[in-house]
Amino acid sequence: MWKLKQLIPGDDDDREASLSDEESDGFCSLSYTQRLWVFFLMQRMYAFAACLVGGFACMFLSMIVFLKPIKFAILFTFGNVLAVGSTAFLIGPAQQLNMMFDSTRLYATAAYLGFVVIALISALWIHNKILTILAIICEICALIWYSLSYIPFARRMVSELMVRFCDTEL
Template sequence: MPAWLDKIKGGLGLAEEEPAEQTLLQQLDEATTLDRTQRVIGFATCVGIGLLLSFMAPMFIFRPTKFAAIYSMGSILSMCSTLFLMGPAKQMKRMFDGRRWPSTCIYLCALALTLVSALVFHSIFLCLVCIVVQFCAMLWYSASYIPGAQGFILRAVGLPDPDAAG
C-alpha cells in the first residue's frame, strides 16, 4: 500500500493500529488464562496439597530439616494457589504493593533460606530461625489485607501503632 494512502487513513482514524508492546507480566497473564472452573480446581488442588504438607510437617518436628522442607513446600503451594484466583500479574502487583513489599521480600527470602538451610546445609538451627522469620513475615503480610490487623498485632506485642491517631 502506498505511503500517501497510509497517511490519509491515519488522518481519518482508519489506520490499523499496531499492537502495543506487552510487559512480561501481561504476556504471562495472557498465556495463563483459565476459565472459572479451571481456576477453582487449580486453587483447590494447590491449597489442599499445601495445607496437607503444612499440617504433615509437625510429624517431622524431631527432624527439623525435613520439617523445614515439607513446611516450606506447603507454603509455596499455598501461595501459588492464589495465582489461580487472581492471575499472576495481579498477584505480583498486590504482593509488592505499598506496605506489603517489605513483608513479601522478607517472606520470600526466608522461604528460600529455609529450603537452602534444610536441603543444602542440613542446619537445624538455621532451619528453625528461617521458619520463625517465614511464619512472622507471612502473618504480617496476611494481616495487611485486613484493615487494622497490623495495628492489632503491634499492640498485642506491646509496640506502638504508627498509624494510630493520637
C-alpha cells in the same frame, strides 16, 4: 392461583408446558463463550482448591517429620508456598505479583520470601538444624505479618497490642 387459572381460557396442560419451555430457555441458555467462561472459572476454582489443599496437606505432613528439621523445613516451606501461591489461580499471577509487591506489603513480602529462601538454604545446603528451625519460625512470623497486610488496619492493631503487652515500663 386457582382463580387465575379459571379466568384464563385454554387448555391448562398446554399453557404450563409452554410456560416452562419459555422459562427454561431464558434461564438456562448460555452462549458458547459464556459456557466457555464458566468452564474456565470452574477450572480455576478447582486448581485453587487443589493447590490450597495440597499446601495444607504438606504443612500437616511436615508435622509428622518434625523431629527431622531438614525434612520438616522442605515439606513445610513447599506447603507454605503452595498455599500462598494458590490464590494466583483466583486473581491471576500478574495481579498476585502486583498485590504482593504493592508498596503497603513490599517489606512483608520481602521478609517472607527471604525467610523461605533462608529456610531452604539452611535445610538443603548448610544442613544446620538450629538455623533451619529458626528460619522456619521467622518464616511463619513473616507469613502472618504478610497475611495481616490484606486485612485493613490489622497490622496496626497487632503492633499496638504487641506494644501494650510487651511494654517493659514499671
